[in-house]
Amino acid sequence: MQALGRHLIVEYYDCNPKVLDEIEIIEEAMLEATEKMNATKVAHKFHQFAPQGVSGAVIIEESHLTIHTWPEYGYAAVDFYSCGNTVNPHIGVKILQKYLQTDNVNVTELLRGFVNAPHKQTVLAEETPGTLVKNI
Numbered sequence: 001m002q003a004l005g006r007h008l009i010v011e012y013y014d015c016n017p018k019v020l021d022e023i024e025i026i027e028e029a030m031l032e033a034t035e036k037m038n039a040t041k042v043a044h045k046f047h048q049f050a051p052q053g054v055s056g057a058v059i060i061e062e063s064h065l066t067i068h069t070w071p072e073y074g075y076a077a078v079d080f081y082s083c084g085n086t087v088n089p090h091i092g093v094k095i096l097q098k099y100l101q102t103d104n105v106n107v108t109e110l111l112r113g114f115v116n117a118p119h120k121q122t123v124l125a126e127e128t129p130g131t132l133v134k135n136i
Contacts, residue, residue, distance in 0.1 A: 004113030033092035
């Protein structure tokens with residue numbers, strides 16, 4: 001089955017807290033990741049929180065990248081979502097790892113939107129576990 005999208009949920013631990021709180025560095029890292037992973041940037045927006053932390057999004061023709069940082073914990077949560085076969089989000093993961101100065105990275109990859117799979121959620125009967133009632 002062919003998936004419509006690829007979603008990488010990435011957690012960066014033990015990052016440099018100073019980097020995590022610098023909006024310019026985070027923006028630069030995300031834009032470099034976008035370019036190097038062969039994505040086409042449409043727009044981007046980043047926000048500096050007080051007293052600390054940065055959130056941002058890069059909208060790409062193929063979908064999006066988002067980041068949220070917690071300098072006080074040395075942690076960043078990043079999503080790379082892409083459609084099609086031209087983007088390699090794993091390159092973006094490595095670029096952010098370099099910028100955030102960490103070797104402690106956890107990546108979960110989900111394939112989204114299987115074209116040939118049933119489109120509806122399966123509901124099970126309460127009285128008979130495992131009995132298919134209907135697709136909703």
